């Protein structure tokens with residue numbers, strides 16, 4: 001079994017290497033690809049140096065390709081990879097809204113992955129983190145309306161986002177004027193309510209991804225969702241305040257108990273002991289932290305909660321590897337015939 005990572009030198013690629021090291025996925029060989037500027041770079045995997053190669057324009061001889069090199073690379077090359085016999089798990093947004101392409105968070109809709117025709121899409125990171133917490137509540141109480149406000153880390157914009165936070169913070173602390181290239185405004189000591197492009201309806205694409213993708217994953221087009229997505233000066237982990245209007249009333253106690261048994265969730269909810277989800281505690285963790293669970297003051301029987309999830313892990317690398325593990329467990333990931 002041969003696995004390839006395209007985009008191995010990026011923020012998500014780096015996490016893919018770490019997650020694969022610990023994963024139960026069985027494979028014999030790992031191939032690493034990036035852009036020409038990284039060709040020849042050595043990256044460690046299981047104690048060995050693997051050399052990064054230039055991503056070819058055509059097929060890659062691998063059984064499974066984990067793609068995290070951006071939408072335009074996936075758009076252009078993923079169909080060729082599939083033609084060459086590989087299964088592609090794509091971290092970009094290129095195919096997420098294609099009805100033929102499953103959009104999968106294994107804890108929530110794992111079996112959807114089995115319906116793939118070569119490509120499986122990994123959801124937007126903000127969405128993936130939200131649905132891990134919301135799906136169990138939706139199943140039990142029926143979510144009617146969902147209002148989300150996000151606090152998104154700079155690594156959501158890749159390695160260059162983290163670099164800009166660190167460099168511009170140094171500049172600001174040194175008495176200089178912080179600049180901005182990756183973000184729309186200087187990020188140190190600021191919050192920016194602008195992630196991705198503004199759409200005709202006044203929402204950003206990041207906000208609309210939460211709407212479109214949550215509905216697709218939960219298979220419920222009737223869900224009413226509104227999101228405000230905000231960039232904050234942290235390195236990693238996206239946090240989200242979520243308000244839920246429910247068809248059947250929930251109590252915080254019952255919700256806490258339900259979520260404590262839910263896969264991928266860690267309930268961290270003891271305000272008296274100052275225990276609640278935070279980037280500081282959620283970073284590097286596989287589970288999404290959920291806390292501040294309380295009755296909604298607006299929607300009777302509804303809930304307010306706060307989640308924090310490492311978006312480079314559950315929002316990207318971990319979720320992609322979990323999809324691959326799921327396929328393999330189901331006997332749906334096979335080595336292709338080679339001459």
Ligand SMILES: NC(=O)C1=CN([C@@H]2O[C@H](COP(=O)(O)OP(=O)(O)OC[C@H]3O[C@@H](n4cnc5c(N)ncnc54)[C@H](OP(=O)(O)O)[C@@H]3O)[C@@H](O)[C@H]2O)C=CC1
Nearest residue numbers: 007009010011012034035038068069070092125156158159
């Ligand atoms: N960051 C996040 O939180 C999340 C990211 N994603 C998605 O994952 C993908 C990667 O994101 P991220 O790791 O953050 O981005 P980075 O900018 O950190 O990394 C991009 C990677 O893609 C490679 N790359 C860029 N252009 C090309 C090209 N033309 N051909 C081949 N390889 C190329 C880069 O190689 P090189 O180093 O040589 O330039 C690098 O390895 C994106 O689609 C993003 O939307 C999804 C969920 C969350």
Ligand SMILES: N[C@@H](CC(=O)OP(=O)(O)O)C(=O)O
Nearest residue numbers: 091092093124125152156157
């Ligand atoms: N949501 C990421 C950006 C990203 O990579 O999103 P997507 O995978 O939907 O393109 C952010 O915080 O900026």
